[in-house]
Amino acid sequence: MNSSIVSQEQVYKITEVVELMKDNIIFYSIDNKGRKVIYVLKNKKIIVQSNAYKLSLDKDEFLSLYKNEEFYLFDEENEAFVDEEKDKEYYSWEHK
Numbered sequence: 001m002n003s004s005i006v007s008q009e010q011v012y013k014i015t016e017v018v019e020l021m022k023d024n025i026i027f028y029s030i031d032n033k034g035r036k037v038i039y040v041l042k043n044k045k046i047i048v049q050s051n052a053y054k055l056s057l058d059k060d061e062f063l064s065l066y067k068n069e070e071f072y073l074f075d076e077e078n079e080a081f082v083d084e085e086k087d088k089e090y091y092s093w094e095h096k
Contacts, residue, residue, distance in 0.1 A: 012071040014063060021046065026074040029066075038074060039066075 012020070017027050021041035029037050037050045039062075046062040048055040057065065 010073070012073070014067055014069065014071065017071045018046075018059060018063070027071040028074040029069045029071050039071065 012027065017039065021027070021039065024041070027039045029039070031037050031050060033052075035050045035052060037048060040047050040049075045056045045058060048057060048062070048066075
């Protein structure tokens with residue numbers, strides 16, 4: 001699959017996700033409790049992580065467990081953005 005045709009808004013099928021993760025593309029879904037779940041391929045294992053849990057699955061386990069999930073392209077740049085000015089201001093406050 002060609003990683004140059006990925007789309008931010010598109011819903012991806014699990015077979016597409018497995019192929020695109022080989023190109024270091026990260027995906028996410030929203031679980032039934034409204035938490036964002038991140039999916040990334042690392043050392044031939046698919047890492048599944050939210051703020052509540054972290055799993056390391058082989059391809060077959062992943063396909064079995066997440067076959068009905070809707071996946072979206074994870075935008076790392078926007079997720080990790082920190083406003084340095086606001087950050088500086090916050091840490092300059094005196095905490096009592």
